[in-house]
Amino acid sequence: MKIIRASIIGFGAVGQGVANVLLEKDDYLRSIGIDLRIVAIADSRTAVIDGKGLDLSAVIASKKEKKVVGTEKISGTEIIKTVDHELVIETTPTNIEDGGVGLANMLTAFEKGMDVVTSNKGPLALKYGELIEASKSSGSRFKFEATVGGAMPVINLSCDTLAGNSILSMEGIFNGTCNYILTRMMEEQAPYEQMLAEAQELGIAEADPSYDVEGIDTASKLVIVANVIFGMNASYKDVTVTGITRITPEALLLADNDGYAIKLIGEVNDNKINVAPKLVPLDNPLAAGGTLNVFSVQTDISGPITITGRGAGSIETASAILSDIISLYKE
Amino acid sequence: MKIIRASIIGFGAVGQGVANVLLEKDDYLRSIGIDLRIVAIADSRTAVIDGKGLDLSAVIASKKEKKVVGTEKISGTEIIKTVDHELVIETTPTNIEDGGVGLANMLTAFEKGMDVVTSNKGPLALKYGELIEASKSSGSRFKFEATVGGAMPVINLSCDTLAGNSILSMEGIFNGTCNYILTRMMEEQAPYEQMLAEAQELGIAEADPSYDVEGIDTASKLVIVANVIFGMNASYKDVTVTGITRITPEALLLADNDGYAIKLIGEVNDNKINVAPKLVPLDNPLAAGGTLNVFSVQTDISGPITITGRGAGSIETASAILSDIISLYKE
Numbered sequence: 001m002k003i004i005r006a007s008i009i010g011f012g013a014v015g016q017g018v019a020n021v022l023l024e025k026d027d028y029l030r031s032i033g034i035d036l037r038i039v040a041i042a043d044s045r046t047a048v049i050d051g052k053g054l055d056l057s058a059v060i061a062s063k064k065e066k067k068v069v070g071t072e073k074i075s076g077t078e079i080i081k082t083v084d085h086e087l088v089i090e091t092t093p094t095n096i097e098d099g100g101v102g103l104a105n106m107l108t109a110f111e112k113g114m115d116v117v118t119s120n121k122g123p124l125a126l127k128y129g130e131l132i133e134a135s136k137s138s139g140s141r142f143k144f145e146a147t148v149g150g151a152m153p154v155i156n157l158s159c160d161t162l163a164g165n166s167i168l169s170m171e172g173i174f175n176g177t178c179n180y181i182l183t184r185m186m187e188e189q190a191p192y193e194q195m196l197a198e199a200q201e202l203g204i205a206e207a208d209p210s211y212d213v214e215g216i217d218t219a220s221k222l223v224i225v226a227n228v229i230f231g232m233n234a235s236y237k238d239v240t241v242t243g244i245t246r247i248t249p250e251a252l253l254l255a256d257n258d259g260y261a262i263k264l265i266g267e268v269n270d271n272k273i274n275v276a277p278k279l280v281p282l283d284n285p286l287a288a289g290g291t292l293n294v295f296s297v298q299t300d301i302s303g304p305i306t307i308t309g310r311g312a313g314s315i316e317t318a319s320a321i322l323s324d325i326i327s328l329y330k331e
Numbered sequence: 332m333k334i335i336r337a338s339i340i341g342f343g344a345v346g347q348g349v350a351n352v353l354l355e356k357d358d359y360l361r362s363i364g365i366d367l368r369i370v371a372i373a374d375s376r377t378a379v380i381d382g383k384g385l386d387l388s389a390v391i392a393s394k395k396e397k398k399v400v401g402t403e404k405i406s407g408t409e410i411i412k413t414v415d416h417e418l419v420i421e422t423t424p425t426n427i428e429d430g431g432v433g434l435a436n437m438l439t440a441f442e443k444g445m446d447v448v449t450s451n452k453g454p455l456a457l458k459y460g461e462l463i464e465a466s467k468s469s470g471s472r473f474k475f476e477a478t479v480g481g482a483m484p485v486i487n488l489s490c491d492t493l494a495g496n497s498i499l500s501m502e503g504i505f506n507g508t509c510n511y512i513l514t515r516m517m518e519e520q521a522p523y524e525q526m527l528a529e530a531q532e533l534g535i536a537e538a539d540p541s542y543d544v545e546g547i548d549t550a551s552k553l554v555i556v557a558n559v560i561f562g563m564n565a566s567y568k569d570v571t572v573t574g575i576t577r578i579t580p581e582a583l584l585l586a587d588n589d590g591y592a593i594k595l596i597g598e599v600n601d602n603k604i605n606v607a608p609k610l611v612p613l614d615n616p617l618a619a620g621g622t623l624n625v626f627s628v629q630t631d632i633s634g635p636i637t638i639t640g641r642g643a644g645s646i647e648t649a650s651a652i653l654s655d656i657i658s659l660y661k662e
Binding site for chain 2: 021024025028029150151152153156157160161162163164165183282283284285287288289290292294299301302303304305306307308309310313315316318319320322323325326327330
């Protein structure tokens with residue numbers, strides 16, 4: 001049995017999802033030789049630390065009740081610097097302006113030779129090359145399946161499962177909020193604003209929806225996948241982005257009459273990275289409705305391969321973090 | 332560089348596809364430390380053997396010209412018994428009655444402790460438990476991604492990529508011929524017989540289509556996936572099978588008017604294995620049209636994950652064989 005000491009830095013929906021999934025899968029992890037002990041958890045204001053391993057049920061309950069995770073006033077970055085452990089699970093919120101605290105956390109972990117598993121898109125969409133370089137030069141390992149497509153194994157599928165294939169191009173729906181709004185606009189023949197309001201009521205869109213509907217979230221994910229699959233060193237500024245705010249129900253109906261749906265598609269082709277609404281044939285896997293995400297690669301010998309699943313949700317994202325942890329530490 | 336000596340037993344469309352893919356990917360294989368040498372190839376009548384490694388271009392050209400692969404009168408099974416090599420690539424045609432020569436080839440290889448990679452469904456659909464047992468007891472490794480879903484990484488996705496997830500149920504479209512016929516019947520509002528004839532003209536359906544349209548092919552694949560994913564020891568006779576021959580264009584139109592497609596769905600749920608035409612919502616990934624195959628699993632923590640791709644084709648099937656070879660021998 002291999003003992004792995006880990007921290008969870010960021011204890012919002014995804015961080016708590018990770019704690020819940022680790023609780024649920026503790027027996028499974030032990031069955032494959034992994035004894036994972038969370039020795040520190042930090043949220044944006046407080047932290048809790050126990051070098052022997054925290055009681056995750058108690059921490060989750062306490063966070064629910066008190067809104068903060070602990071009583072210690074120590075930042076995530078300080079925890080990475082000062083608490084002995086091997087793995088940083090970085091689940092702070094995405095900041096696409098400057099990478100935010102997540103970027104500092106990752107670089108600090110790499111300086112110390114620690115492994116990092118993250119769901120935080122911002123640092124990767126801005127500083128991919130620098131992060132990969134930093135992890136390599138210190139012998140750290142860096143996994144980020146959870147940054148793209150929630151539960152969908154987009155990165156591992158492309159890199160491992162399709163081994164032997166060259167990937168020629170890729171496209172997909174990377175944002176469930178936009179997919180939901182467009183699907184409902186067509187179903188109800190209702191305008192954008194009305195279906196955005198519905199999505200906000202249901203918790204599918206945020207109060208400030210611009211990150212999703214302007215295509216920023218899609219572009220951030222796309223740039224990460226583009227870098228991984230095509231060995232590019234692109235950043236968010238290299239993406240041409242058009243959102244969904246100017247799509248009308250009339251346009252959706254016209255498309256439907258001709259056998260097409262309109263979806264917000266992110267695509268990488270000939271080293272160009274582009275996000276824009278596009279027509280897709282109704283019987284194409286990219287026409288999936290609701291909040292689904294879709295990821296499609298064109299390969300040289302396997303033809304097109306498409307994967308569809310839940311792109312968001314704290315448990316789904318946590319499941320991607322779990323699969324990364326397993327791939328790092330299984331015997 | 333690891334030298335791997337292999338035979339290709341069965342040199343029809345899939346076997347030749349493997350030879351073509353190995354030629355095309357030789358540099359890639361060497362770049363990951365695999366020097367794969369084909370030392371023997373057998374078709375149903377002849378064989379060609381060269382312990383130093385065959386010239387695959389010459390063998391492919393010769394097979395095209397002369398219809399047989401070589402001049403030696405030695406069976407595949409005898410090659411496995413007598414020619415020194417480590418890996419048998421078993422690509423003889425599927426026989427669902429008794430497993431055919433493929434079953435004997437696999438068991439012979441396992442007796443000698445050789446690894447086997449195969450596209451041949453018959454032996455696995457009939458004698459899964461026996462084959463797994465035989466491979467384990469001799470320390471052989473046994474990979475069969477190519478038996479299910481052509482280019483789609485159905486087995487590796489379920490077993491490796493989704494590590495940490497429990498798979499609760501699965502369903503899918505495992506036969507592109509049926510999907511094509513049903514898709515075209517709806518598009519043209521034409522009867523089954525007419526669209527079957529079209530599929531036969533296009534080479535999508537065989538002269539005797541019963542294997543596909545009666546659901547036998549779907550059932551064979553389904554039983555393999557059921558055994559792998561759920562640890563069952565089912566065989567073909569455990570599957571309840573209904574084909575597509577009694578579907579009418581009127582039924583397809585009625586379904587379409589209500590927002591559904593009719594697809595030949597194979598599903599495993601509560602240890603029951605079932606193949607039958609089913610209604611699926613038009614915006615569900617299972618409604619994919621044309622000759623596409625679809626495979627969907629319901630997981631405990633990732634929700635539903637669906638993969639769509641080309642289920643057939645010699646190069647696509649060969650690509651699955653290539654991915655299995657890579658997973659066996661990469662450093």
